[in-house]
Amino acid sequence: MITSLFFLAVMFLGVPIGVCLCLSGMVYILDTNAPVLFESFASQMFGGVDSYGLIAIPLFILIGEIMGSGGITRRLVDMAMAFVGSVRGGLAYVNILANMMVSSIIGSATAQVAIMSKIMVPEMEKQGYDKTFAAGVTVYGGMLGPIIPPSVMFVVYAVLAQVAVGDMLTAGILPGIVLTLLFFVVIAIMGLIYNYPRSEKRSLRERARTAITASPTLLIPIVIVGSILGGLANATEAAAVGAVAAALVGRYITREFRYSMVPAILLRSAIYSAIVLFLVAAAAVFSWLLIYGKVPQAAAEWIQTVAKDPVSFLLITNVILLVIGTVIDGIPGLIMTVPILLPIATDVYHIDPRHFGVVVVVNLVLGLMSPPVGLSFFVAAAVTGAKPGKMFVVTLPFFLICCVALVLLSLFPSLSLALLN
Template structure:
């Protein structure tokens, strides 16, 4: 109890979550007066990041930085515009489709929202869309970032759950496509109700020219995802090749990437990677102490009194994870919940850890779009000036359909495991 109160106290005053976890672990060790645990503390932290799979995290982050610097993101948006055409609400479809294309490289919801808000919201405003709706739609498009590979959150889950990184990345493809299609359905229905404007009509020649100019940028997601699916490379190797491919495309195809910008890009990538990896190291200590204190066993005993089958457990987990995701960012949320819930899911209810990982990640990402915090809405607000509360209200149908998708994934494991069989 003392450890829990201390953890909540330091978290509420704004101490970074990784530091909170380490300090709470020290308080717990002091409370039980165990010198042996103190000696093992640094060993557990080092062991948490002593994983080959974690090398993929800084490489995926580097890919996103190079893409932004090389103008590749904007060309992916142009490619989406060429495919959608002049349908009612066309630019809303483009927003989601462009987010899906970009998410196959960036892999971070908040980073994607910040980037795409700058690209899509002004363009949608020009064509008569409400700025609040445009910003809110971009937020839900950013939800695809941590789901469609590459995904930093899936890499972190893989390390926490001790499952293959490649399997987790592949497991996110079908759920990402499902969410995209469901978002299209919502846009179609809302388009008729609110009479969304049509996109600018383009001739076949214009579309072909845009597609020809932008199609080389698709080499990057093809290299990353294709090499994993084909077995040519593991996720870490494919991330390294993807970083080289993004630099070459940015330099010789789009001609906007400059090699003299690499020091700045590498520094930004290193800072963000260090934050993520420190969280993973803190998670290792946190998980180790949870197991030592038999917390998973106590939680499992309570859960079994409420949930009597795997589906009921997953639905209960959806509620718990969504609530946690509303107040805690994605990776810290993984760190706090996976060590407790994963053993219950796999050992008590025999749920495939990869299926459970997809459910966990989508819940925590959806929490970024939920009150009372709604971090992604605040990111979009900082870029566009739209009000976070109004964004949530006008895009409520997207929140509802995302919850429907979670229920579908809970009921039908094949939606996440289909490509792994």
């Protein structure tokens, strides 16, 4: 109890979540009068990041930084606009479709929202869309970032759950496609109701020219995802090749990436990677102390009194994670919940850990779009000037369809496991 109160107190004071976890662990050791655990504290933290799979994280972050600097994102948006921009609500479709393509390179929801808000929202405003709606659609498009590979959250989950990183990245492909199609349905219905504008229709020659210009940028996701699905490389190796491909495309095809940018790109990548990896190290200590305190066993006993089968367990988990995700960012949410819930899911209800991982990640990402925090809305607000609360209200149908997607993922494991099987 003392440890829980201390953790909540320092978290609401604004202390970074990784520091919260480490300090709470020390308080727990003192509270249980087990100072011998201090001797293993540092080794547990080091062991948490002593994993080959985690090398993929800084590499995926590096790919996103190179892509943003090399003009690759803008060309992907142009290609999406050429093919679906002329239908009613076309730029909203373009927003989601471009986010889907960019997701296969960036892998971070907040980073993707920041990048795409700068590109899409001004263009949608010019075409007559409400700025609040444009920013809100961009936020939900950014939700695809941690789901469609590569995904930093899937890499962290794979390490926490001790499953193959490549399996987790593959498991996110179909859910990402399903979510994209559901977003299209929402846009189609809202487009009819609110009479969204159409963009100017492009000729077949213009579409072909745009596709030819942008097609080399598709080499990056093809190299990353194709090498993993084809068994040619694991996730870490694919990320390394993807980083080289991004640099070559940016330097010799788009011609916007310059070698003088490398020091700044490496610095930004290193800072963000250090933050993520410190969270993983803190998670190792947190998980170790949870097991020592038999917290998973106690949670399992309580959940079994409520959930009688795997589906009911997943639905209860969805509610719990959605509440947690509204106040805590995605990766810290993984760190706090996976050590407790995963053993229950696999040992008690015999749920495939990869399927469970997809449900958890989608749920926590949805928390980024949920009040009272809604971090992604605040990121979009900072870039566009739209009001976060109004964004949530205007795009409420997208939130509801995400909840439907979560139920579908919970009921049908094949949505996550089909490509693996």
